[in-house]
Amino acid sequence: MSLKHFHIFFIVVSTLVLFGLGVWGLNGYFKHDANGSNLIIALIAFVVGGVLIVYGIKVFQKLKAL
Amino acid sequence: METIPYTVTPREDTGLINAKLGIWLFLASEVMLFGGLFSAYIFLRLGAVSWPEGSSILNVPIGTFNTLVLIGSSVTMVLSWAALAEKRFDRFRLYLGLTMLLSLLFLVVKGFEYSEKFSHHLYPASSSFMAIYFTLTGLHALHIIGGLVVNGYLWGPGSKMWASDPERFTNRVEIAGLYWHFVDLVWIFLFPVLYLL
Numbered sequence: 001m002s003l004k005h006f007h008i009f010f011i012v013v014s015t016l017v018l019f020g021l022g023v024w025g026l027n028g029y030f031k032h033d034a035n036g037s038n039l040i041i042a043l044i045a046f047v048v049g050g051v052l053i054v055y056g057i058k059v060f061q062k063l064k065a066l
Numbered sequence: 067m068e069t070i071p072y073t074v075t076p077r078e079d080t081g082l083i084n085a086k087l088g089i090w091l092f093l094a095s096e097v098m099l100f101g102g103l104f105s106a107y108i109f110l111r112l113g114a115v116s117w118p119e120g121s122s123i124l125n126v127p128i129g130t131f132n133t134l135v136l137i138g139s140s141v142t143m144v145l146s147w148a149a150l151a152e153k154r155f156d157r158f159r160l161y162l163g164l165t166m167l168l169s170l171l172f173l174v175v176k177g178f179e180y181s182e183k184f185s186h187h188l189y190p191a192s193s194s195f196m197a198i199y200f201t202l203t204g205l206h207a208l209h210i211i212g213g214l215v216v217n218g219y220l221w222g223p224g225s226k227m228w229a230s231d232p233e234r235f236t237n238r239v240e241i242a243g244l245y246w247h248f249v250d251l252v253w254i255f256l257f258p259v260l261y262l263l
Contacts, residue, residue, distance in 0.1 A: 001090070003243045007144045010247050010254075014137050017254050021130065024262050028121075041130050048134060055141070063144075066151045 004063040011056040018049035074233045089241045093248050096209075100252055103202055107259065110194045118195050120261045123188070125179060129261040132175050136250045139168035143217075143246045150236040155228055158239070162221045165246070169214050176207055199260055206256060209249045216242050 001009075025042025029035060071077075072084040080087050111117050146161035183189075183196070190200040220242055227235040 002086075003144060003147055003240045003247070006244055006247050007140065010140055010251055013251065014140075014254055017133075017258060020258060021133075021262065024258075037127055041127060044130065044134075048137075052137070059141075059144070063148065066148060 004066070007063070008056065008060055011052055011059070015049050015052045015056065018045045018052065021045040022049065073237065074231075083237055085237060085241045086244075089244050093244070096248060096252075100202075100205075103198070103205070104255075104259070107198045107202070110198055114194060118193075120195075120259075120263060123195065124199070124261045125182070126261050128175060128179055129257055132172050133253065133257050135168050135172045135175070136253050139165045139172070140247055140250045142168065143243045147236070147239045147243050150228075150232070150239055153232070155225075159221060159225070162217055162239075166214060166217050166221065169210050169217070173207060173210060173214075176203065202256055202260065206249070206252055209252070213242070213246050213249055216245070 022042045022045035025038045025040075025045060028038035029042065070084075074083065076082050077084065077087075142161045142164040146158045146165060149155070149157035149161055180200075188196050190197045220239055224238070225235070227238070
């Protein structure tokens with residue numbers, strides 16, 4: 001496996017973990033205690049997860065051309 | 067002087083350059099090392115009468131920050147290799163330098179996290195959870211330091227090879243990138259297991 005493929009795999013796994021973290025944060029905020037830091041973590045995780053999806057698509061096209 | 071074979075062209079039997087085969091064999095041994103410790107974590111947890119929720123002991127915002135730092139470092143690592151593939155050496159140094167800065171930031175934050183635990187009298191001997199936490203994250207931090215040394219060499223004295231054998235140097239950076247991605251991937255698994263579950 002080349003670095004290109006490993007990087008794409010890494011981005012996919014990272015995105016999944018970040019969305020999982022987002023769900024964990026929301027769950028903590030709404031079900032356990034209304035701790036503001038959980039909500040902030042969830043928001044950051046979802047935003048960065050979304051950014052990684054866009055980045056993943058762009059970098060896939062860039063690396064394919066190399 | 068006889069040159070080392072298969073540093074640029076792949077071997078016919080493996081279809082890979084030797085360094086790539088070597089790093090994957092090394093990473094396979096690393097999977098077994100971390101896999102063994104993950105198994106230890108699972109058995110310790112299953113055998114424990116009670117097990118603390120990671121988020122009740124560890125600092126999730128700091129863990130999240132460090133996760134983002136390492137994801138960023140993987141991005142800059144692959145960009146440094148891509149810059150060499152595009153023959154842009156200045157960009158390579160910029161991106162690899164950023165990778166090293168991010169890995170240093172990770173270590174500083176980790177050190178801060180450790181000192182916070184020590185100030186609360188939480189040591190490896192305090193509980194099974196703390197023992198496996200310090201073992202897994204400590205071993206991971208050692209791997210980060212190892213990657214930092216390799217990347218530092220490629221950024222500094224090792225980069226002289228770019229002038230004499232650019233293709234081989236590009237391959238070296240790719241090999242270092244594979245190692246770096248593996249180390250980051252270990253953290254991507256460690257973070258939810260230790261901090262969230």
